[in-house]
Amino acid sequence: MEKEIIELLINKDFLGLEKFIDLFGTDIVKCIRSILNHTDERTYHKEVENEVFYRIWQKISTYSEEKSSLKTWSLTITRNICLDKKRLIIRQQKMIPMEQLPESILEENYFEKEDFLDLLHHLTQEDQLIFLKYYYYQDTPNEIAEELNIDVSQVYNHLSRGRKKLKQLLI
Structure with missing residues (x-):
């Protein structure tokens, strides 16, 4: 199933993205909610979710099955995007x-x-x-x-x- 999704994503077939979201979407959303978990960050959930799926769509060619599973690779991307967003939110609030x-x-x-x-x-x-x-x-x-x-x-x-x-x- 994962190999089929990867192949579809590499070929830029939207069916691959749909299957990917069906398979890993819940895990990605849980990861986003666990990192961006404060009230003032909830408004960014959808934005980050879209950015994650877009980044995966763009970077799927860099995925290596030997290095990690597709799920781990995707959640690493998700975590990094969430942490970047959290830093941006902090900068915008000008807190020390x-x-x-x-x-x-x-x-x-x-x-x-x-x-x-x-x-x-x-x-x-x-x-x-x-x-x-x-x-x-x-x-x-x-x-x-x-x-x-x-x-x-x-x-x-x-x-x-x-x-x-x-x-x-x-x-």
């Missing part, structure tokens, strides 16, 4: 998440929002997501752990590791 860092020795207004987001690019995508949820959206570690399906101690580890890495970059 760094001011909430409890271990910060920096003055509150030292960083502009853009500087903070540039610093986040040095973290892994998972660390970026956890940082945004904790410092920007003020989610508790328990909420983050439940949402990402990881242990609470892992959330604390990601936050600690991220703070250390950002401090090293600033020194």
Whole structure:
């Protein structure tokens, strides 16, 4: 079934896109909703969903069956688009998440929002997501752990590791 979908998509046949959406659409929507989960982000769900399907339509020729399954490849694209959108939303709201860092020795207004987001690019995508949820959206570690399906101690580890890495970059 997947091979047929891939072949149709490569040949730019809309039937392939329809079959792809039937097979993976629910997983993609769940992924979008789990990352863009705050009230002010819900308005972007359809936009991101359309962007995901369009990007898959464009990039299907880069898919390699040896590297990952079609589902994993698609959900990776979805996650990346969602994280990009989340960063854009934060930039538009002109918030400064760094001011909430409890271990910060920096003055509150030292960083502009853009500087903070540039610093986040040095973290892994998972660390970026956890940082945004904790410092920007003020989610508790328990909420983050439940949402990402990881242990609470892992959330604390990601936050600690991220703070250390950002401090090293600033020194």
